[in-house]
Amino acid sequence: MAKIAINIATGSLQQQEIIVGIDLGTTNSLVAIIHPESKKPVALKEHNSSSLVPSVIHFGKNANITVGNEAKQYLVSDPANTIFSVKRLMGKTYNDVKNNSASLAYKIIDDEYKLVKVQVGNIFYSPVELSSLILKELKKQAEHILKTPVSKAVITVPAYFNDAQRQATRDAGKLAGLDVLRIINEPTAASLAYGFGTSSNSSKGGEQAKTIAVYDLGGGTFDISILNINGGIFEVLSTNGDTYLGGDDFDAAVVDYWLTENTFAGEISTHRQILRLKAEEAKKYLSSNELFKTVYEEKEISISRENFEAVIKPIVERTIASCKNALKDAGLKKNEVDEIVMVGGSTRVPLVKEMVSAFFEKRLNDTVDPDEVVALGAAIQADILAGNTTDMLLLDITPLSLGLETMGGLMDVLLPRNSKIPARASRQYTTYKDGQSGMKIAVYQGERDMVKDNRRLAEFNLTGIPGMPAGMPKVEISFLINADGILVVNAKELRSGVEQSIEVKPQYGLTDEDVEKMLLDSMEHAKEDMDLRALTEAKTEGEQLLQTTEKFLQKNFDNLTRTEISETSLAMQALQLSLDMNDKNLIQTKTEELNDISRPYAERIMDYAVSKAMAGKKI
Ligand code: ADP
Numbered sequence: 139m140a141k142i143a144i145n146i147a148t149g150s151l152q153q154q155e156i157i158v159g160i161d162l163g164t165t166n167s168l169v170a171i172i173h174p175e176s177k178k179p180v181a182l183k184e185h186n187s188s189s190l191v192p193s194v195i196h197f198g199k200n201a202n203i204t205v206g207n208e209a210k211q212y213l214v215s216d217p218a219n220t221i222f223s224v225k226r227l228m229g230k231t232y233n234d235v236k237n238n239s240a241s242l243a244y245k246i247i248d249d250e251y252k253l254v255k256v257q258v259g260n261i262f263y264s265p266v267e268l269s270s271l272i273l274k275e276l277k278k279q280a281e282h283i284l285k286t287p288v289s290k291a292v293i294t295v296p297a298y299f300n301d302a303q304r305q306a307t308r309d310a311g312k313l314a315g316l317d318v319l320r321i322i323n324e325p326t327a328a329s330l331a332y333g334f335g336t337s338s339n340s341s342k343g344g345e346q347a348k349t350i351a352v353y354d355l356g357g358g359t360f361d362i363s364i365l366n367i368n369g370g371i372f373e374v375l376s377t378n379g380d381t382y383l384g385g386d387d388f389d390a391a392v393v394d395y396w397l398t399e400n401t402f403a404g405e406i407s408t409h410r411q412i413l414r415l416k417a418e419e420a421k422k423y424l425s426s427n428e429l430f431k432t433v434y435e436e437k438e439i440s441i442s443r444e445n446f447e448a449v450i451k452p453i454v455e456r457t458i459a460s461c462k463n464a465l466k467d468a469g470l471k472k473n474e475v476d477e478i479v480m481v482g483g484s485t486r487v488p489l490v491k492e493m494v495s496a497f498f499e500k501r502l503n504d505t506v507d508p509d510e511v512v513a514l515g516a517a518i519q520a521d522i523l524a525g526n527t528t529d530m531l532l533l534d535i536t537p538l539s540l541g542l543e544t545m546g547g548l549m550d551v552l553l554p555r556n557s558k559i560p561a562r563a564s565r566q567y568t569t570y571k572d573g574q575s576g577m578k579i580a581v582y583q584g585e586r587d588m589v590k591d592n593r594r595l596a597e598f599n600l601t602g603i604p605g606m607p608a609g610m611p612k613v614e615i616s617f618l619i620n621a622d623g624i625l626v627v628n629a630k631e632l633r634s635g636v637e638q639s640i641e642v643k644p645q646y647g648l649t650d651e652d653v654e655k656m657l658l659d660s661m662e663h664a665k666e667d668m669d670l671r672a673l674t675e676a677k678t679e680g681e682q683l684l685q686t687t688e689k690f691l692q693k694n695f696d697n698l699t700r701t702e703i704s705e706t707s708l709a710m711q712a713l714q715l716s717l718d719m720n721d722k723n724l725i726q727t728k729t730e731e732l733n734d735i736s737r738p739y740a741e742r743i744m745d746y747a748v749s750k751a752m753a754g755k756k757i
């Protein structure tokens with residue numbers, strides 16, 4: 139494969155176009171760029187305001203959607219229509235998050251094996267759509283500040299994000315009209331912002347191998363990552379943390395303290411809600427003062443730094459326990475860590491700094507603003523990609539995504555574009571028909587959601603799968619693209635061992651103009667593609683449910699009551715009708731209704747294997 143200059147490979151038509159770095163956070167998000175004159179990374183902000191945009195979306199009357207500071211105010215006054223912490227739902231099924239859904243004021247649909255959707259009124263939103271609304275707002279604000287269109291970005295994600303979560307983040311960017319050049323790990327970005335791993339900063343030892351611990355305590359999440367940097371390459375040695383631990387818990391601890399120290403008339407839960415905001419104010423104030431006082435319900439309430447530290451200490455101790463585990467998993471001792479980088483608004487709390495520093499027995503890197511450090515690092519990465527930091531960065535990369543056709547003609551990406559080669563990825567699939575003995579493996583290249591809009595590279599049949607019920611076979615498909623740009627696609631049924639593979643050259647006959655055109659097309663059709671994908675997925679799920687229910691009814695007819703049978707067939711008819719109407723929201727509603735009706739007796743009869751089998755992706 140020829141060397142591709144990265145700016146061509148990324149499809150940029152205007153070479154000078156700015157690439158932004160985006161920290162898409164659970165609590166707050168922000169955008170940074172490399173300042174054209176100072177060449178230093180800066181966070182974008184309007185005059186006299188913070189660079190932080192709360193990751194909150196409010197759905198008001200008449201489809202009036204607001205994002206950020208304005209939306210945050212509705213968390214108290216209109217919680218059912220105000221969506222926060224969307225990042226936690228990215229790439230997750232209901233099963234993944236159900237134990238924590240009680241803490242959410244908004245409704246998520248409860249079909250165990252499906253990707254989570256958030257219900258607002260009678261519309262279902264995917265976490266991808268919701269995140270795209272935040273990204274759209276960030277893009278809009280950035281364009282307003284920079285007075286130029288912004289369409290390319292590097293977006294950060296936690297180091298522990300899996301493929302599905304990363305892909306969901308890419309999709310959200312695309313839907314927001316952003317060409318996502320690279321998804322990078324938040325701890326990597328933070329390290330870049332401190333100059334670790336960039337050769338321009340060899341005085342800090344960027345050239346030699348270094349071990350870095352990145353401690354990130356945000357609003358609702360904590361993570362610690364141990365990284366190794368060698369010759370500019372970052373490797374994640376281990377990650378640990380708690381996705382339900384953060385500054386919000388400090389606020390709650392302060393509220394509890396006030397509620398035990400004082401007595402107020404009326405509902406405790408109402409006090410809690412109002413005191414929460416005061417508690418956050420107190421916490422921030424105590425990061426640089428000794429005593430916080432305020433008046434609530436005509437009473438003076440207060441908290442000292444000492445008392446604050448006493449109530450939050452157990453929470454901080456839990457983060458230290460995670461640090462210990464991360465070190466253990468990385469196979470390192472404390473003294474083998476060279477640098478500790480502090481990230482996230484909650485690391486402003488002096489006790490946090492003290493305890494982390496005491497644990498690692500080392501001075502901390504905390505000079506860069508902890509709210510901005512991740513976005514600043516993303517901006518540095520963006521600048522490297524733009525080719526501004528080295529004369530011309532030549533990398534072997536895949537200029538377009540590589541993937542497979544799945545049910546309904548959808549594209550399932552295994553290797554996203556811009557993957558460094560050599561690269562490898564694999565995923566498991568299953569069958570959708572009983573006794574299905576063959577599986578068509580169709581390989582495509584491109585960015586569109588439907589394979590028919592992409593470039594077909596190859597197709598073969600995996601044959602000889604032994605007869606099994608639908609959903610039982612486990613077919614692992616792996617993509618391996620070697621240094622010469624040759625893609626080997628291998629399919630193996632894991633239970634029986636039957637296996638087949640094929641070789642293709644994705645770059646064959648593909649010009650730079652073709653790549654650019656395919657990228658532009660995908661941006662242009664992003665919204666329409668996303669809608670079609672959502673509809674196709676809903677239809678596939680609906681149709682599958684009809685099939686399994688039908689089969690279930692035939693098999694268990696004698697064990698069901700007459701009411702169960704008549705209710706089920708009514709719900710099946712309604713679902714079939716919605717499928718004929720091609721209405722996504724209606725299909726989802728009717729699928730859920732049929733599920734609600736059949737779940738109790740399906741569980742009773744314990745023939746649940748059928749519906750469980752629906753968890754995997756089907757070809
Ligand atoms: P995330 O990465 O989850 O989006 P952030 O890094 O933006 O989160 O952190 C938000 C948290 O930081 C909130 O809980 C907020 O109250 C807390 N925070 C912000 N400033 C301070 C401060 N000065 N002192 C203590 N906590 C702070």
Ligand code: MG
Pocket residue numbers: 163164354356482512
């Ligand atoms: Mg963060």
